[in-house]
Amino acid sequence: MDTTISAYQRHKFIYNGLTDEAIYSAQLEGASTSRRVARQLLEQNREPRDLSERMIVNNYLAMENLQDLLGVKATPDFIKELHRTVTEGTLDIESDVGKIQSDQGDRVKVFGDSEQIIYVPPPARELSARMEALCDFINEPEPWMHPLLKAMVVHFMVGYDHYFADGNGRTARSLFYWMLLKAGFPAARFLVVSALLKEAPAQYARAFLNVEYDGGDLTYFLIYQLKILRRAVAQLEEYLADDRRQAAALKEGLKDRVELNNRQIDILLESRGEPERLWTAQMVADRFRVSRPSGYSDLNSLENMGLLRRGREGRRVVWRVVSGWEDWLQSVPKNGADG
Incomplete structure (x- = not known):
């Protein structure tokens, strides 16, 4: 896909992909700014006016910087810095930015509709070692795993371990994109996965819970993510075709009138x-x-x-x-x- 479009189209689709992923990823985590206002915020490069807008700007900066980080190895400091980028100025406690949770008493929990606790992440005392293990998994080429599945496993583990007080989902999705780009999938920059996750957030959460309920079987999450990715690719292909049609129709309408x-x-x-x-x-x-x-x-x-x-x-x-x-x-x- 990356090689079948012009350089001009590539720049445009990358911009649109980064912008929309930043917006929908923030909305998935609770940002209330509309897509139209969020696009104006990013396009006009103005200062964020509230927490929701700050989340969107942070996500955009993180996504935009991924291309410059492809030569970097995964380390705990790298993941913490990625978390810092997506959460700066958005957390209730500013010192939680880029910091692994250490207080078990304040440990994040996942609640159901009636406020019952349905999932408790691993103890805080295990998180540093678990993050080290995750980085080893990312960096080690053996045993071989398809890079797409590997990126999905990392996406899952960041959400499962919940290393941070908040912003785990945004960090997980940024890592997912980083791994795809690092593995040689440049068209990942065009995809907007979070828009589809936002359509049915309960299914996103259920994919995590099904793994927990079935003894850690990741098949549930992988199948769910592959379905989301397939839809994202289909939407992109539809958008590409529609973009070409609109441009061709406008060019025909302008033919022999004005040169644009x-x-x-x-x-x-x-x-x-x-x-x-x-x-x-x-x-x-x-x-x-x-x-x-x-x-x-x-x-x-x-x-x-x-x-x-x-x-x-x-x-x-x-x-x-x-x-x-x-x-x-x-x-x-x-x-x-x-x-």
Whole structure:
């Protein structure tokens, strides 16, 4: 999949994948910010206003940094630092950030619907040794295990052991993506697993509990995760096909009217139905991995064509799509036509 799309599409899909995974992973852990507001938060690179937004920004930073950590070996310090990244500024007790639980009296427990305790993780005194064992499992090539299954086992173990007071799920999913990228699955950057987990969080929890109830048989969790991954791939393939269709239809509609590059086409496509969506030169640069002057040129050209209007928001120069731009395009005569 990674080799069948253009470099331009790859940058776009990586950005979308990282952004949506960061949002849904935070929502799965209790963040209440809507996807639309969360996308604006990340796209505009503004400071988080509350705990939910901080969780989303942290997740995005963690996901974005994974590509630079592929040469790193798994160590307890590495996992603790990953936890620090996803939880900084989000925990009730700030000293719990990046710290393995040590007080058994405050040990995390899993409760059912009627507040009964249905699962107690291993004792806190065992956690350091268990994390060391997990790192050995990640680093050792023998006995061989398919890297996808190995990443799923690690995902499970972080949730099962519950090394931290909070943020175990976010840490587990970040490790899962890191292991897939490290094993040579670059298209993992396009997938949004947490969106599917969020649709049925009870099934996610039940996959853990079934393993516990059946003497540690991981088959339940592996099958569940494989089903989720299959759906994530199917959704991605559908999104890729739909993206190509929309871009082709817009290009055909613009044929012989105006000349737009791929970035400008996506700016228009992503602004459909959102007249208040704003763009800045820096947003275009970040989204499409180009320079800021190139981002400015894209927006300025769209403004000159009458497709965007310029304004200000605070100190920033911003552009918004002109209402009715699609109807306007249809009324513009093709080059060489009468009138």
